[in-house]
Amino acid sequence: MTRDDIIRMAKEAGHPFLTASVVEQGAGPVPEWLERFAALVAAAEQRPISDVTEAVTKTVIEVEKLLCVKLGRQWQPAGMSIQTLVDELAALVAAAEREACAKACEWEAAKLEQWPQRDVLTVRACAAAIRARGEQEEPR
Numbered sequence: 001m002t003r004d005d006i007i008r009m010a011k012e013a014g015h016p017f018l019t020a021s022v023v024e025q026g027a028g029p030v031p032e033w034l035e036r037f038a039a040l041v042a043a044a045e046q047r048p049i050s051d052v053t054e055a056v057t058k059t060v061i062e063v064e065k066l067l068c069v070k071l072g073r074q075w076q077p078a079g080m081s082i083q084t085l086v087d088e089l090a091a092l093v094a095a096a097e098r099e100a101c102a103k104a105c106e107w108e109a110a111k112l113e114q115w116p117q118r119d120v121l122t123v124r125a126c127a128a129a130i131r132a133r134g135e136q137e138e139p140r
Contacts, residue, residue, distance in 0.1 A: 009044065013037035098134050102127040 013036035060082065067085035068075040071092070105127035112120050 009037060009040040013040055095134050098130050102130040105130065 063082055064080045064085060065075045067082065067089060068080075070089055071085065105123050109120050109123040109127070112123060
């Protein structure tokens, strides 16, 4: 907040500026204009915080909606967690990657049909092992 902002709020509260005579009055009842001025300053200080909070909330909602679209789910205003949605999406991506790797192994096995049977079986075993990784509990 700038000096001009404070002066503007003091004028809006009903006092054009602080004079030496106001300061010299010392302890005593707080003038009404000063209470209004303090309330204006407090409100102005809170405004940026609420603006940031609102912007962050909107961004979180947009991220949640984007993740729901990627997951083929309907966004709901409550009960969503970005972390849960990201974990769910990561699991889908990992499953798709495992399947792609397994298919690559099977494709290689098909090309090896003229090779010794053990080589073909080894490549097919690799494909099965890749797929099985999705069924095992991930280490934490």
